[in-house]
Amino acid sequence: MAISATRVERLADTARGAKRAGAQVTRIALDLRSLASVDAAVAKVFKAFGGLDVLVNNAGVTLRKAALQVTADEWEEVMQTNLRGTFFLCQKVGGRLIGQGAPGCIINVASTHGVVAFPNRSIYGISKAALIHMTRMLALEWAGHGIRVNAIAPGTVDTPSRAEALADPEVRQAMLDRIPLHRFATAREVAGAVCFLASPQAAYMTGQTLLLDGGLTA
Numbered sequence: 380m381a382i383s384a385t386r387v388e389r390l391a392d393t394a395r396g397a398k399r400a401g402a403q404v405t406r407i408a409l410d411l412r413s414l415a416s417v418d419a420a421v422a423k424v425f426k427a428f429g430g431l432d433v434l435v436n437n438a439g440v441t442l443r444k445a446a447l448q449v450t451a452d453e454w455e456e457v458m459q460t461n462l463r464g465t466f467f468l469c470q471k472v473g474g475r476l477i478g479q480g481a482p483g484c485i486i487n488v489a490s491t492h493g494v495v496a497f498p499n500r501s502i503y504g505i506s507k508a509a510l511i512h513m514t515r516m517l518a519l520e521w522a523g524h525g526i527r528v529n530a531i532a533p534g535t536v537d538t539p540s541r542a543e544a545l546a547d548p549e550v551r552q553a554m555l556d557r558i559p560l561h562r563f564a565t566a567r568e569v570a571g572a573v574c575f576l577a578s579p580q581a582a583y584m585t586g587q588t589l590l591l592d593g594g595l596t597a
């Protein structure tokens with residue numbers, strides 16, 4: 380398997396975990412803000428593995444800011460990673476798979492912020508809503524080639540990127556109060572949904588978004 384980030388050195392733990400689980404792991408530097416980097420990363424993966432079975436678009440950046448305060452640079456920063464780079468990564472991978480006549484599976488990691496509105500998350504939410512619609516569009520265009528495209532939309536997941544927001548007990552409690560299951564998701568639960576979508580059990584699913592939100596949007 381290939382794993383990527385802009386800072387590859389931070390992938391050491393993930394690589395160790397995957398190796399322990401029996402995977403052959405290649406770490407690849409990828410910056411979704413650069414289309415040259417996207418091209419290079421896709422070329423490396425196809426060279427190393429000869430093809431690609433499952434692409435998980437998990438990279439994403441967030442922005443917590445009132446719509447009135449957002450700058451054009453912040454809009455670009457979020458959209459370049461969450462949307463533009465992810466679209467062109469899908470395009471490069473989809474094009475190669477179609478060229479090889481190979482089936483494939485793409486899983487986009489969206490968010491409940493792309494489904495329902497929350498205050499101060501407009502740019503992030505817009506990027507994830509577009510990602511959900513991109514999932515439908517690509518699923519339709521590539522279904523005839525055996526390429527399934529689905530998304531997951533997690534609610535709050537207890538990951539380091541959310542630590543700062545969740546450190547405030549009042550904020551934490553207010554967020555928990557909105558969730559019928561009254562807890563945040565774990566990274567393992569998100570990984571479980573990704574594994575399901577990649578598995579033969581989901582062979583008849585494409586263009587869909589699986590909400591993983593403890594009932595938040597029910």
Ligand SMILES: NC(=O)c1ccc[n+]([C@@H]2O[C@H](COP(=O)([O-])OP(=O)(O)OC[C@H]3O[C@@H](n4cnc5c(N)ncnc54)[C@H](OP(=O)(O)O)[C@@H]3O)[C@@H](O)[C@H]2O)c1
Pocket residue numbers: 383384385386387389409410411412436437438439440441460488489490491532533534535536537538539540541
């Ligand atoms: N945690 C939550 O509550 C939650 C809820 C719903 C959805 N999500 C979504 O789940 C995904 C993972 O979230 P997380 O909480 O695990 O965030 P995270 O810890 O910040 O991880 C984000 C990953 O994306 C990589 N990345 C960021 N910008 C990139 C770029 N331009 N090119 C390539 N890689 C880039 C980061 O690596 P580098 O910094 O080294 O580039 C990092 O590995 C995101 O798409 C997020 O929107 C998270």
